[in-house]
Amino acid sequence: MASPYASSTIRLSRGCRSALSTRRYRGIHSMRVVSLVPSATEILCEIGATDLLVGRSHECDHPPGLQDLPVLTAQRTAYQPESGVGAAEIDTAVRSQLEGGGSLYTLDTGLLADLRPDLILTQDTCAVCSIDARSVRVVAEHMLHAFGRRPEVLSLNPETLEGVLDDHLRVGDAVKRPEAAREAVASLRERLFEAESFVNPYTDGPVVGFMEWTDPVFVAGHWTVEMIERAGGRHPLNETVVRRPEDGSALGPQRGARVAGKSISVPSEVFAASRPDRLVIAPCGLTLDQAEAEARRLADQPWFAELRAVRSGAVAVIDGSAMFNRPGPRLVDAFSFLVGWLNDRPERIPNDFPWRPFPE
Numbered sequence: 079m080a081s082p083y084a085s086s087t088i089r090l091s092r093g094c095r096s097a098l099s100t101r102r103y104r105g106i107h108s109m110r111v112v113s114l115v116p117s118a119t120e121i122l123c124e125i126g127a128t129d130l131l132v133g134r135s136h137e138c139d140h141p142p143g144l145q146d147l148p149v150l151t152a153q154r155t156a157y158q159p160e161s162g163v164g165a166a167e168i169d170t171a172v173r174s175q176l177e178g179g180g181s182l183y184t185l186d187t188g189l190l191a192d193l194r195p196d197l198i199l200t201q202d203t204c205a206v207c208s209i210d211a212r213s214v215r216v217v218a219e220h221m222l223h224a225f226g227r228r229p230e231v232l233s234l235n236p237e238t239l240e241g242v243l244d245d246h247l248r249v250g251d252a253v254k255r256p257e258a259a260r261e262a263v264a265s266l267r268e269r270l271f272e273a274e275s276f277v278n279p280y281t282d283g284p285v286v287g288f289m290e291w292t293d294p295v296f297v298a299g300h301w302t303v304e305m306i307e308r309a310g311g312r313h314p315l316n317e318t319v320v321r322r323p324e325d326g327s328a329l330g331p332q333r334g335a336r337v338a339g340k341s342i343s344v345p346s347e348v349f350a351a352s353r354p355d356r357l358v359i360a361p362c363g364l365t366l367d368q369a370e371a372e373a374r375r376l377a378d379q380p381w382f383a384e385l386r387a388v389r390s391g392a393v394a395v396i397d398g399s400a401m402f403n404r405p406g407p408r409l410v411d412a413f414s415f416l417v418g419w420l421n422d423r424p425e426r427i428p429n430d431f432p433w434r435p436f437p438e
Contacts, residue, residue: 109253111197112190113138114151114209117242117406118199118234121249124266124407125258133193135209137363140400140408148193151209152184165293165361165372183209187217195229197252203235203300203340203405234405237300237337239308239413242405243267262407269410273417274308276426283310284420287354287387290341290362290398292372295349298358301409302402303338309416314352316342346381356420357387359436360398366432370395373436394419397432 112133113119119138122128131144135151138144190198198218202211211233222228232252236242243263250259277283286306288298297315298306306313318336341362359373373395376382387393396402401412411428418426427433 109197110193110195111199111253112150112193112195112229113199114185114214115199115201115234116140117404118201118245118249119144120404120406120408121234121246122199122253124262125246125250125253125255127249127253127255127258130253132195133190137399148189150186150190150193152186154182154184159368159371165291165375185209185213185217187220190217191221191224194225197230197232199249200231200233201235202233203237236405239270239301239304239409242301242409245405246407266407266410270413273410273414273426276417276421276423277308277310278421279310281310283312284355284392285353286311286313286356286358286420287315287349287352287385288313288358288360290360290403291343292359292361292376294343295346296341296343296362297349298402299338299341301405304336305402305409305413305416306420307336309413309420311356311416311420313338315344315349346379350381350385354385354387355390355392357385357393358396359393360396360402362403363399364397365399366395366397366434369397370434370436377437391435393436395434395436400432 109130110132111122111127111130113122113131114135116135116137116139119131119134120140122131123141128141128144131147133148133150134144136149136153137151138147198214200209200211200214211231215231218228218231230252232248234245234248236245243266246263246266247256247259250256250262288302288306290296290298290302298313299316303313303316303318307318316338318338321337359369359376361369361372364372373393377388382388396415401408401415411431415427415431415433418424
């Protein structure tokens with residue numbers, strides 16, 4: 079991630095140690111934590127609590143050094159365009175699975191029981207992104223009957239950037255490291271405010287089209303829309319709206335009373351009618367190379383080729399899985415990117431940010 083006052087590099091999360099280097103500390107800590115959400119794993123790292131991890135999800139790939147931890151989840155349907163499973167096929171499979179009341183992920187309940195966690199971190203915001211909290215709570219209840227104790231299940235479900243910061247505090251309280259969590263939030267907030275100082279609030283910024291999926295087109299929701307607006311852009315297809323401010327110890331003065339709805343599907347003609355000046359392609363769960371492959375497929379469609387952003391070369395392909403889809407500390411890097419890209423301040427874009435202009 080970038081330092082608070084420079085955006086030339088992405089630094090490793092503050093206080094982060096690899097799982098390998100921290101195993102010698104396990105005897106010191108009584109708490110055992112399983113994280114089934116990548117963003118929660120990154121939050122643990124940000125507050126210096128990676129040493130508490132005893133298990134992870136298959137998607138928990140950051141920070142480096144977690145690969146030897148036991149993996150408890152797996153994906154039922156994987157993106158494999160070379161085998162005919164592309165964006166459209168994934169969408170069809172997801173809808174079918176959810177309509178049938180099934181889960182998109184498997185959970186190794188036997189391994190989870192063997193790990194005997196005190197705390198399980200999960201989420202309930204999106205059944206597509208990670209295993210749902212309901213399934214985890216059922217397993218936790220079974221552990222109560224089998225072993226006489228039930229692990230605490232903490233579900234992280236932020237909708238806003240401030241909610242993400244508040245989740246750092248919730249995790250810090252849960253693992254008994256509240257001071258480290260407060261320090262992390264203060265540092266992240268400082269970086270957010272520093273980046274935002276480069277945004278002119280008195281001008282109408284560019285209209286941004288943000289694709290969280292490409293076939294069908296899903297546009298940005300929740301914290302991503304807030305980030306676009308705070309970075310000086312406009313996102314007319316799913317704007318933030320005023321609401322009653324939530325309670326929350328990390329709730330800040332800026333944008334705290336505004337929220338966007340979840341990501342929504344829109345017809346391609348509706349997306350085109352929004353006339354985006356800038357276009358971001360960051361499909362949920364896809365790598366940078368996979369996102370670029372989806373962009374190339376879009377480029378063959380006339381409606382896409384005629385977009386103003388495409389004609390002017392204002393298209394960014396991003397590893398959304400790492401930088402936008404996970405509500406964790408690296409959203410600060412994503413925000414720094416948006417500030418730099420939308421305001422023509424390339425020096426604000428972290429050098430190591432996983433993106434490419436399209437076409438290159």
